[in-house]
Amino acid sequence: MTQHQNHGGHQDHGSLKSYVIGFVLSIVLTIIPLVLVMNQMLEKTALVITILVMAILQFVVQLFFFMHIREGEKPRYNVQTLILGLVIVFTIIAGSIWIMMFNKY
């Protein structure tokens, strides 16, 4: 709590409007794949691609509306962490696919 005196210079953390927009967008992006799956509206490949696209959009919405990736003073620890996070997410997904490929006979 030592540095509390310096807290005056903080940017504000988004407005009610931006939170509501983010909330609505994230709900819509969740409902679309649910509806598609429940009503079996697409065939398999198209369905998987749509779900993946929705997931990536969801990720972007979370970053901009809730995690305030554009804010923060230097050094940009949030961006550094995000990059490391993306590397690890890539490792998890690509690594899992690579390791589990043997299972496909």
Next chain:
Amino acid sequence: MWEDIKDFASTFFVTGDPLIYGADVSIVLTMLAIVFVLTKYKKWGWLWREWLTTVDHKRIGIMYLIASLLMLFRGGVDALLMRLQLAFPNLEFLHADHYNAIFTTHGTIMILFMAMPMMFGLFNMVVPLQIGARDVAYPFLNALSFWLFFLGAMLFNLSFVIGGSPDAGWLSYPPLSQNDFSPGPGQNFWIWGIQISGIGSLATGINFIVTILKMRAPGMTLSKMPLFSWSVLSSSIMIIFAFPILTITIALLFLDRFAGAHFFTMDGGGNPMMYLNLIWMWGHPEVYIVVVPAFGIFSEVVATFSRKRIFGYKSMVWALMAIAIASFFTWAHHFFTMGTSASVIAFFAISTMVIAIPTGVKVFNWLFTMFRGRISFKQPMLWTIAFIPCFLVGGATGVMLAVAPADYQYHNSYFLIAHFHQVLIGGVVFGYLAGIYYWWPKLFGFKLDEKLGRWGFWFWNIGFYICFMPQYALGFMGMTRRYYTYGWDRGWEDLNLVSTVGAFMMGIGFIFQVWQITYSIKHGERDTTGDPWDARTLEWSIPSPAPFYNFAVVPNVKDSDDWWATKQAKANGTYKEEPVHLEPIHMPKNSGIPIIMSTFWFLIGFGFTFGWVWMAVVGFIGVAVCMWVRSFQYDTDYYVPVDEVRRTEASLGRVL
């Protein structure tokens, strides 16, 4: 009615084993004793105000330490029961099911409820003091982390008297951990105990990253930060990336069990192998999460007790960070024998061996720090010196296991068991013990008795080698892990008996340490200077035990071993006294919400464990209400007036 209650109780409580009845009795007696003492001496209010609601990082650290020592006892008793069974395999001391439950709880408790909290205890006790801060970045969250861990651990430990213990191995592999093969609440206890304490671990990781990046004293650039704090940063980075993987994996397993999903089932498109793949993505970083802070402790201890600056500071930092990143690229070596492609195996074998490089750099740096140093063999240094050869052998057998074709021979044999106990006991436990001995005077104001400590040290060390060296040989002789019995014609009895003797020696070592602590409370050498080891970093510049606000004046850091440089300057007469300017100190207020909210989490866990959804709903509502209440609390901090700071410092013998 009476019949219903009897019926319920006979499945709800674990029955039939005399060991369990003994445990029941001792639990009830301990609880009664605690309640009696607290009531008799009117300590309930004190307990609530000073400990249960505290947000002081030092007190939270002490609570972590106590909890982890209790868990070390529980996990240790599990280990001794297993060793007894294996020494006399045909005495039917433990039955197969009981043995399965015990090796499961031993593993889970030792990693998640002993090593992790002992590590968080050291984080809490040391990091803010070492970087010149007055608390962690989020003191409330810190208290919440502790209580989540504690109630998660209690939920898990409850399983052996209520409902039945998990018995599908410490990582609960499906399909064995699925409903078909493990009906009943055991696996649910495992899932929810880890899940609840895992939230706490993740929050602690975030807390310490922010603390280290944002709250260092003025002048302490990252390149002047002590190595233990660097190791905490490295470990916390691994925590925030690894623990979400664990949470998701276990959540998926829970959905399989609770909601009939098919993520890891044998049918319906599920794939149990995917669980191994995911859990080791957490599991491998996890072992580095616990060992890296031990490396940090050794770096502090070696420099202090060799009376030299650490050799190769920059390469130490580089190695810590390299280990943190590389740890995420080695997970598949835990299941080479699963049968994936040769190129996958080659990649993960090489990435595993690569880890040996930064680790080797660190070992050489410790040795070079000792080279031509004036070494004093105090307890922390003893454990450090014991660590180096032990970890070296553990690391070498690790590289042997990384050689994939050979691993097909070693896999899941006692060779593996001996290897990971050697790195986890020789690295993690020895490291944390060194750290506890080293920082104990700062927390409590007295040293732990040297003589009893040495008895403990030698029992631990000799016991360790007697226990685990035979297990390497047993592995080569074909003994596989998780056997509860074996035939007389195998020729394993002698070595198993030797191993059991070693395990009991380590148990005696632990008893010596408990004796040492209780003895030292009265007779330990008091630390009146605040710097009992003539050490190098900022935490030793303040009185022992540290006042609740840590630093009366936030220090201005100029050197990487700042306190050592200050002492040198004072000795040379080049030290310039800076005028002391006291200001009111801004501190966080205590809060009861962390323990209450964690209790509601406990209800969620307990409800889902027995499939009582109503109880989980009550828990969720309670958690939400706690978050709501906390969101609208504005009176969360206060200022300590200058007069009080001056009085406190004077009572500790420092005039400002």
